[in-house]
Structures are given as C-alpha cells and as structure tokens.
Amino acid sequence: MKTLKTVTLLASKQQTTARAFSTTTLITSQKCPHLNSESSSETSTLNKQPLKRFDEMPGPKGLPVLGNALELAKHANNPVQYFTELAAKYGDMVRTRVFNEKMVLLSDPQLARVLSREEEGRITLKAGRHYSLDRGYPLIPLFAYTHENWNDMRQVLNVAMKPQFVNEIILPQLTELNSDLLQDIIKHFKFDKERQQFYIEDPNRDVTSPYAFGSVLKSILGGRLSKEKLSQFGFTVRQFIDDGNVGADLITKLQYLPQIYKYYKTKDYKEFERVLDLTHTRVERMMELYKENESGKARLVEYFEERAKESNMDSKCVGACTGALFNAGTDVTAKVLAILLYRVANEKDYADRMYEELVTVFGEPTLDEITSENGLVVTSEDLKQLRLCKNFIDEVLRVDHIIPIRNTRYLSKDIELGGYLLEKGTLISFLDELNTQSKYVPRGCEFLPDRHEKGSDLSEPKGYLGPFGRGARKCPGERVAGIEVYLTLINVVRHFKLAHSNGDQFPPLSADKSMMFMDASKYRLFFTPRDHLINHLKQLNKYQ
Ligand code: HEM
Structure with a gap:
C-alpha cells in the first residue's frame, strides 16, 4: 500500500481559510490559450476570491480513516492508468488521501513548472537513508530530509549541469564513443532471412543500456569500457544495471512498508543492503581503476572534487554523488534511447529528412565512422545546425516520456496553488x-x-x-542525457534505415513498476544498413 511520510495536519477549516490570504506562498500559472474555461488553473487570489481548501478539491470519495488507501493499493501496479482516469474525471487538480496524508495529482504543466521552481521539498527515501547512516556514508539528496543540508551534496551533482561543460567536457568525451556505439549495434545484429533485414533481440538490454552506462563513465571518469578494463572490473555492466534496478524496486517497496528493518533486518532489507553494498564497491572500484585520466581531456570528477572541497566535504561525498549519477542515469536514459530508435523507425519521412540534414552538416556517412577508434567527431557547432534532429528529440521527450508521474514535491510550507490553499506536508505529483x-x-x-x-x-x-x-531538484544529468540522445540519433540515422514490426502504428509502451518502456519481445526493431556498410557486414558474416 502506498502510504506517505506522516505529516502533522493543520488546524481546523476555519483557521485554514483565515490564513489563506496571509502567510502562504503564491503560486500561479499563466492561463493556457488552449485551455477551456472549466479547467482554468489561475489562482483565485488574483480575482480576490477566497482560496479553496484541499477538501473542496474534486477527487474520488474516500472511506473514513482510510481515505483512498484501498483504491490506490488496488492500482499500485498500474498507477499511470488509474491516475489518468482520475485526471479525466476530476480535472487538473485531483485530491486523494491515504489515512491523514494528503496527495494532489497535478496535470497542469505550467503549474507544475512553477511548483517545481518554488518548492524544494521532496520525499526522503527512508531505506536509503537508513542504509547510508548505518554504513557511515554521506547522505545523497534523495536520502536527506528537506530540513537538512542536502544542498551541499546537490551542488556537487549540479556540476554536471553547468552549460559550459557541455562544450568543454560532455560532448568532447561522449563523441569519442560514437564508433563503439555503432560497433555494438552491429555486434548484436541477427539476420531475418524472410525480411532480409537485421534485428536486435533487445535494443535496450543489448545496446542502449551499455551505452548509457558507458556515457556516464566517460563523462565523469573519462574512461572507456575497453576489454582490458572490463576484465578488471570484477562485474559486468549488465550486473551493475540489474542490481541497480533491484535496489530501485526495493527502495520503493520499503518506502511504503513499516520501517521494521530499523530493528530487525527483513528479507527485503537484507537484499536491498546486498545490492547497495555491491553498487558501492563497484563505484569505488571504477573510481580506482580510472583514477588516472586516460582520456587526456577534461572530465567531471575533478570538478566534483573541487566543488566538494569548497563546502569542506571529503572524497566520500564525491563517491556518493558519482554512485547517484550512475544509478539514476543509466536505466532511465537507456529506456529513452530505445524508444527513440522505435520513433525513428516509425517516422520514416522524418528519418529521411534528418538523414539529409546530417549529410549537409557532416557529409556522406563513411565506414570509417564505424571502424575508427572514436568515430564521427561531433562538435557543439555541428549540433547547432541540426534543427530537424533537435525538433525530433524534443518531440520524443514530450510524447514518449517514460516517467509519466514525476517531479513530486513534498510541501515544506503552506502554498497557494491553482486557487487552493495547500498545507505543508501535502504531496504533489505531476501527471504528464x-x-x-x-x-x-x-x-x-x-x-x-x-x-x-x-x-x-x-x-x-x-x-x-x-x-x-525545473528548480533545485531538477535532473542534474540533463546535459549528459541530452548529448547521449543527440549522438545516438546522429549515428543511427547516418548508417541505418529503421523499421519496426507494428506496421504504421507506433508500438504502445508498456509499464513496469514506475517507468514506461518499449517491450522488444512484443515489437521487433529492424535495421537496414546503408550501402556503404554492406561489404563490411558481409565480411563480418552477418548475412546468415
Ligand atoms: C533522458 C534521460 C533522463 C530523464 C528523462 C531524466 C529525468 C529526471 C527527472 C524528471 C528527475 C526528477 C526531477 C524533479 O524531481 O524535478 C530526475 C532526477 C535525477 N536524475 Fe535524471 N533523467 C535522465 C537522465 C539522467 C542522467 C543521464 C543522469 C546522470 C548522469 C541523471 C541523474 C539524475 C539524478 C542524480 C537525479 C536525482 C537528483 C536529486 O537527488 O536531487 N538523470 N531525472
């Protein structure tokens, strides 16, 4: 059952309304031109209307004491569909309650933006907090309480977001992975004789996950996943990702169960501890193996260290932040990249136009882009010229977002939002x-x-x-992810024509515990190599 952190509820309805014009933070949204008047979300204070209370917000009827706990628990495996139904029925702001904990489902993206910028409160992942304190590890922002100093650690993570580092670090590092990405795609090719096309069994698992992992590694530590280095890891990239996913699932599960593990290590907690220990040791191992900067180019880790020193934090904090970036940055990006490939496959006209654009900027594609050490060199000047590619990426991220319920804020103060007074302790999730x-x-x-x-x-x-x-809690990996998306698109479109097995229809995404993903076992992704690759693939005996 989804229960949330216990909150101290405020006083009576009368007190609430009386305070409505005084001590709260005002959060408004511009009125959307495409919005009908019924669903307007401008705050009523602008019209000097009294603010409404949480209980006046539309939402499903709850049971005494339990509130909507049973309904939410019933839909815990597919919350997106349930929340979408709620939004369709009740509007842009929907109230639910689990016992005495208040939750708002917000679908107005403009209000969500303002809220994200204004409110820094976030729910604390309790099992991760307990684990870190138990082991004497520093608390990453996800494990700290809002009233604690989470911001020093967050400033270390924010180094990855600095705009200047796109040109100085992220792009120069990641462009060197271009040929590795293409070689990896080809390595996983199987030939479909009937269709006379190649396919990859599971593009996410086989290609985009190792690429996403390798990109975080390259931008932070400047290292490549060479055979030699991999043999010294003592683990495989797959194991790192799989264990990370087990940890993420368990942390969510433990969040909503009584914290018995504080007194007695439950089976789930022991498993959680096991995978976190593994991740910890593995990140330490990678930091050790790539201590020397083998790339000869600037990398992020030195800037993390510099920022940590400014706040008198030790190297353990840098390790914790690096671990957080590996954990948060691999699986989600891998899923987005896999979906991007299916979009390229689906939007054939656009793919043709992007190919032309890429030829204009980089010239005709060559085999060298696959066989050379680093592949195509892409600079930020090149990216600026890729208008169609940029639009395509923006639309993929808009339409195919894999985390439809996100940017959750846990109110650290009373606020006015969309004409309502919402009290400290209310949880607000954005439904996109x-x-x-x-x-x-x-x-x-x-x-x-x-x-x-x-x-x-x-x-x-x-x-x-x-x-x-947006705001203090926004994704610190945005720039790394953005470059990964660009480079994947550029490399794939230059060398292959893509198709999928769902005819003219974009294959529907599937839902796992918290994210959407493209299920490759239901929809196959096909690759037709462009002419310059055919001999190369014949030499590799791929046509069998
Ligand atoms: C396309 C891929 C990605 C998407 C769509 C995405 C999206 C998000 C979102 C929506 C959040 C929550 C923001 C909020 O609450 O307002 C988040 C948090 C986070 N992301 Fe990403 N992300 C992506 C890739 C990455 C990458 C590549 C990294 C690491 C290099 C990363 C590291 C993180 C971390 C560490 C957090 C938690 C930050 C904190 O604790 O304050 N993400 N991401």
Missing part, C-alpha cells in the same frame, strides 16, 4: 500524459516535431515543465 497534455498543446496527441520550430502554431505554451524538471 498525452491525454491530459493535449488540453494545453494543440494536437498534443500527435507526434509533430515541427511544432518545436520557432513561431509554430502548434508549439507548447511558454513556461512548460520540461522532461527533466
């Missing part, structure tokens, strides 16, 4: 799903990259919450 989004974005359910052209009639209204969030 096409049906709800299409109230704000013209033809929002359609995949139309050109909407991201400046001045397009179909553009998202200004002030939208992007896929990585």
